[in-house]
Amino acid sequence: MPDWDLLLTGFANSATAANLIACFAGALIGTLVGVLPGLGPTATMALLLPFTIPYGPTTGLIMMTGIWYGAMYGGSTTSVLVNIPGEAASVVTCLDGYQMAKQGRAGAALALVAAGSFVAGTLGILGLQLLAPVLGAAALSFGPPEFLGFMILAFVLLANLSADAPLKGALMIAFGLFLSTIGINPMDSYPRFTFGTEKLMLGIDFLPIAMGLFGISEVLTIAAARYVRPLVSRVRLRELYPNRDELRRSVKPMLRGSVLGFFMGLLPGPCTVISTFVSYAIEKRLSKTPQRFGHGAVEGVVGPESANNSAVMGSMIPLLTLGIPFAAPSAIMLAGLRMHNVEPGPTLFGTHPEVFWTFIAAMYLGNLMLLVLNLPLVGLFARVASIRPQLLLPVISVICLVGVYSVRNAFFDVWVMIAAGVIGFFLRRWGYPIAPFIIGVVLGPTTETSLRQTLLMFKGDLSLIAGRPLAATMLSIAATFIAWRLAARLWGKRSVLALDEGKGL
Amino acid sequence: MRQRRLDVETAFNAVLLGLGGVIAYVAWGYGFGSLALPGPGLYPFFLGATIAACAAALIAARARAGEAAPRLDKHGARILLVTAATLCLWILAMPVLGYVAVTFIATYALSKALALEGWRKPLALSGATALFVYLLFGFWLFIDLPRGILFE
Numbered sequence: 001m002p003d004w005d006l007l008l009t010g011f012a013n014s015a016t017a018a019n020l021i022a023c024f025a026g027a028l029i030g031t032l033v034g035v036l037p038g039l040g041p042t043a044t045m046a047l048l049l050p051f052t053i054p055y056g057p058t059t060g061l062i063m064m065t066g067i068w069y070g071a072m073y074g075g076s077t078t079s080v081l082v083n084i085p086g087e088a089a090s091v092v093t094c095l096d097g098y099q100m101a102k103q104g105r106a107g108a109a110l111a112l113v114a115a116g117s118f119v120a121g122t123l124g125i126l127g128l129q130l131l132a133p134v135l136g137a138a139a140l141s142f143g144p145p146e147f148l149g150f151m152i153l154a155f156v157l158l159a160n161l162s163a164d165a166p167l168k169g170a171l172m173i174a175f176g177l178f179l180s181t182i183g184i185n186p187m188d189s190y191p192r193f194t195f196g197t198e199k200l201m202l203g204i205d206f207l208p209i210a211m212g213l214f215g216i217s218e219v220l221t222i223a224a225a226r227y228v229r230p231l232v233s234r235v236r237l238r239e240l241y242p243n244r245d246e247l248r249r250s251v252k253p254m255l256r257g258s259v260l261g262f263f264m265g266l267l268p269g270p271c272t273v274i275s276t277f278v279s280y281a282i283e284k285r286l287s288k289t290p291q292r293f294g295h296g297a298v299e300g301v302v303g304p305e306s307a308n309n310s311a312v313m314g315s316m317i318p319l320l321t322l323g324i325p326f327a328a329p330s331a332i333m334l335a336g337l338r339m340h341n342v343e344p345g346p347t348l349f350g351t352h353p354e355v356f357w358t359f360i361a362a363m364y365l366g367n368l369m370l371l372v373l374n375l376p377l378v379g380l381f382a383r384v385a386s387i388r389p390q391l392l393l394p395v396i397s398v399i400c401l402v403g404v405y406s407v408r409n410a411f412f413d414v415w416v417m418i419a420a421g422v423i424g425f426f427l428r429r430w431g432y433p434i435a436p437f438i439i440g441v442v443l444g445p446t447t448e449t450s451l452r453q454t455l456l457m458f459k460g461d462l463s464l465i466a467g468r469p470l471a472a473t474m475l476s477i478a479a480t481f482i483a484w485r486l487a488a489r490l491w492g493k494r495s496v497l498a499l500d501e502g503k504g505l
Numbered sequence: 506m507r508q509r510r511l512d513v514e515t516a517f518n519a520v521l522l523g524l525g526g527v528i529a530y531v532a533w534g535y536g537f538g539s540l541a542l543p544g545p546g547l548y549p550f551f552l553g554a555t556i557a558a559c560a561a562a563l564i565a566a567r568a569r570a571g572e573a574a575p576r577l578d579k580h581g582a583r584i585l586l587v588t589a590a591t592l593c594l595w596i597l598a599m600p601v602l603g604y605v606a607v608t609f610i611a612t613y614a615l616s617k618a619l620a621l622e623g624w625r626k627p628l629a630l631s632g633a634t635a636l637f638v639y640l641l642f643g644f645w646l647f648i649d650l651p652r653g654i655l656f657e
Contacts, residue, residue, distance in 0.1 A: 051641075054646065165566070167559050167563050167566070168559075171556060171560060174555040175521075175556055178549060181549045188545055192535060192549060193528075193531065220584070220585055220588055223584045223618075224577070224585055225581070226580065389619065390616060390621040391616075394619065394634065395612065395637075397611070398611050398615075398634055398638065399638065401595050401611070402604060402608065402638050402642055402650070405604075409649075409650075415596065421589075422589055429577075430517070451548060455540055456541070456543075460539060460542075461540075
């Protein structure tokens with residue numbers, strides 16, 4: 001039974017000027033970021049994280065989440081009007097959204113996307129509100145072996161789902177985990193990889209790495225590419241009404257996308273992106289006229305856009321109940337909460353219930369704000385999409401510089417950010433996923449603590465983990481997944497060889 | 506004979522392979538302890554070994570595939586160098602010139618590097634950015650940032 005009193009208190013708490021402004025600013029900035037091709041929600045969240053520090057954990061969390069799902073709203077605008085996805089989760093929307101725009105139905109597509117995102121967002125928040133406290137209470141009984149099991153399963157799935165080559169994903173996770181070992185180890189106060197440098201005793205701060213990898217490297221990537229000015233379709237407010245047939249065909253995809261996205265959000269990896277592809281495939285499979293897909297089918301626009309919005313809410317569950325972020329934006333949120341000395345996890349609902357319930361209430365309000373913001377201002381957002389990077393990138397770069405310096409007044413952090421930015425630029429070019437790296441950095445200390453506590457608990461006999469059903473299940477799933485991938489790879493190679501032999505090659 | 510071009514991605518993986526080896530070696534020195542009482546070196550040793558193993562496997566995979574990473578074109582390389590150099594100069598000049606002046610100069614330099622035409626637009630952009638940074642950090646957030654030798 002959900003605690004409605006706590007939710008009402010959350011609404012009262014969220015109605016402060018700071019929280020409402022944070023909610024609105026997050027939603028607006030997120031929408032703009034979603035509209036602007038290149039700069040993604042993770043980079044923006046990393047960029048704005050230092051500015052949330054003076055306002056407390058709840059305000060910071062509200063703003064960060066507002067940016068994330070605001071970007072999901074905004075990303076669809078450029079997909080429909082310009083055929084350029086504002087961010088990765090809107091790639092699928094281009095397929096049918098732009099076709100609808102070419103047929104003069106851009107307004108209807110945007111209105112239905114906004115409605116779908118609102119419904120999905122609301123259902124996602126409801127799911128989070130109902131499930132998170134229950135799962136959080138269940139997670140109170142988890143010990144180090146269970147957390148270790150969850151962590152290993154998350155890493156295995158993350159490595160496989162985040163990159164074309166799982167080895168690249170695994171390499172990035174291992175490197176992220178290593179980076180978190182630099183400094184004094186809290187378990188035995190032993191300094192590691194500091195090489196006698198005082199600056200490294202406290203470890204490498206998370207924020208410069210995140211801002212470098214997601215902010216500066218994106219700036220460099222956009223700057224190095226040749227800019228082609230997009231041709232933006234114009235949409236007027238009166239064109240936003242969908243017809244009866246479009247409305248009828250949107251309802252079921254909207255609901256299916258909402259449920260699917262929410263559960264996809266529970267998986268490690270780029271859940272918002274994957275949920276859109278799965279939703280599109282399902283809608284096409286269920287459609288009586290699959291041949292319309294790719295030629296302006298409204299189901300192919302509404303389903304995926306609903307899925308990516310509810311996936312954001314789904315991915316908040318592992319973050320808030322276990323303290324394990326499964327996606328890059330939630331890793332930034334975890335780092336932000338830790339800056340405020342709030343550790344998300346099973347104890348959050350007991351130690352900081354106000355953070356969770358104010359966050360839930362603010363998300364309901366934020367979702368409504370996004371709907372109100374997106375529909376009338378769609379023409380303005382479409383024009384924002386044509387802002388040249390020459391105007392944006394210098395501003396983003398210097399704000400990154402001042403922002404990261406201002407956190408600890410340390411030039412060392414700025415050097416780290418620039419180095420991370422240049423490395424990130426090449427990692428992107430070569431197809432190394434950055435999200436697993438940043439999740440590795442954030443989860444590193446918890447992983448080591450869980451591993452060492454598990455070894456201490458079982459006196460070094462790891463076979464005793466079989467006596468912990470949940471941990472054993474997690475590890476079995478991880479092992480099965482690895483075995484399945486290896487078998488599929490081997491089988492694939494044999495099939496290719498057989499084909500080659502058949503061709504007489 | 507066909508000349509083999511140095512593949513930068515393979516070189517990067519080779520660096521990671523070496524780095525993984527160094528991490529494992531240094532971690533070895535911290536002490537493993539035992540499985541029942543793990544020491545501070547056990548976990549980083551495992552990570553170093555994993556990094557080295559993944560990097561070695563990637564080198565082998567690239568060698569088998571025989572592909573080379575796409576090279577950065579002249580435009581991209583120039584932008585990368587100028588942007589990185591401007592960011593580095595920002596750090597070096599900030600204690601002397603102060604954050605407002607150095608932000609102005611860096612924004613101007615970056616906008617010119619990104620081929621923002623004329624001098625009026627870059628100047629207006631730099632002025633507006635410097636003012637925004639001052640209002641945000643100095644006026645609103647009250648963060649004490651270096652003001653430079655002229656304004657101390």
